[in-house]
Amino acid sequence: MTEPLLSTSSLVKRFGGLVATDDVSIDVEAGEIHALIGPNGAGKTTLVGQLTGNVRPDSGTIHFDGRDITRLPTHARVRLGLARSFQITSVLRDFRAIDNVALAVQAHLGHSFRFLRDARNERALRERAWAGLKAVGLDERAGVLAAALSHGEQRQLEIAMALAGDPKLLLLDEPMAGMGAEESRDMVHFLRGLKGKRAMLLIEHDMDAVFALADRVTVLVYGRAIATGTPAEIRANAEVRQAYLGEAVA
């Protein structure tokens, strides 16, 4: 058996009396889409925070690509190939779309202690930025300020930025949040196109999207991972139905 790309073992995070992450051990295999679902307050955000390095776990370990990254700062994890998109859209609003992606490319192309050369003329940055925008279908909006893009377009831009570093794992924190039905469908279609090429950990509320995309699903309730399995198994799991899916998938 090969080692999973990402794995947590017995992760625990407490905030005062609240156990936000309660002995969580999950893993993501190379190339798989693993969805993480759970009702509000289940601790999804806290778990994501520990994976990205924004929240330090009280105990337990996180391994990524054969390394213990539990104590690694955010930027170092990204450099190892763990990219993320945010639950609330986070782009550089006063940069043009193309410059947003170019910066993402720049982050992975050597260091940035270069003071004199105009980065807009660096072909290595430009070409990859263009390719990235094109991949998400935003190339026609390249020169537009990110702030002027529609919400759906900003989400696409975020994905382009996350993909720019050619990551091994994409951590997608509610990529469909705030999107219209059509935009959601486009996003699902796009993510399906990436399937098999890179691993994804998908945190999502939209059950249709989760069941359409995921190879495996983990259900988080009150900080505990109560079940992991294929979408069919999760649908059939009595405990999950009672705890969470009860109303949603009647």
Place this chain on the structure above:
Amino acid sequence: MRARTIVPALVLLLFAALPLLTQAFDQRYLLSVGTRIVIWSIAAVSLNMILGYGGLVSFGHAAFFGIGGYAVGILSAEGIESGWLQWPVALLAAIIWAAIVGALSLRTRGVYFIMITLAFAQLVYYLSSGLEAYGGDDGLNISRSRFGLIDLRDKASFYWLCFALLCASLWFCSRFAVSRFGNVIRGAKSNELRMTALGFPVFRYRLVAFIIAGALGGLAGILLANDGAYVSPAMMSWVKSGDLIVIVVLGGIGALYGPLWGAIAFFALEEFLQPILDLMHKGWGEYWQIVFGPMLVLVALHARGGIDSLLGRADD
């Protein structure tokens, strides 16, 4: 031609010719005003790099004036007058200071950053007042740095040296702004969380920017000390740090030539508002900032991009 291209070119040309003009019209005093504008512009360019492009409101930038100035002053008092030795030592002192202050202050954000940079500047301010061997509160008269090639006691030569250094600072800033490094600094101003999530160790880049700005601020301090042949704690009082922020904001935050416009406006008003007010009523000149204050408020309310944005408007 666009106003944004032609106005800076004309103004710089005018400044380049200033010693000739003041001599031709026998207005030597204007040259000393011009010298001050040029030196303060260099300091403002340096502050603009971290405040304007980086969004880091350093309220202790005058400390670099003081450190650059006192390094020259103390060496001079100890009989070391060679600029070849004084200037590198002074720059090194400013760099070390920037590294210490930056390493601690850049871990904080917003108002805490403002307070910590201010506190560090106050620290050197009181330290310099306590230097009894070097004049204490009264300051220290020094002799100007000796270079052999150029005589800094000659006002025109000194001015041209300052002007050349200003041009070099502006050139560096113009490259910095569009470089990879500048992208990281500007990006971190726009969205720090995002930049970290892209894989940039933001702190490291900011620290280097802070050190570069500190070195440039130290250079302005060296020049200021040589301009007056005098250093005193007053050159690093918190009021001077505030003046520098005012100059940057007035000129246009994050605009290449903003610091120059800001310094020109600031010193022109100081020089000319005072006599005008004094003409209206004897003694009013002292309170020129009563007029200057509301002008700042107007800029803050109506011209967010400062004086530089007026040029942009002329282009549209």
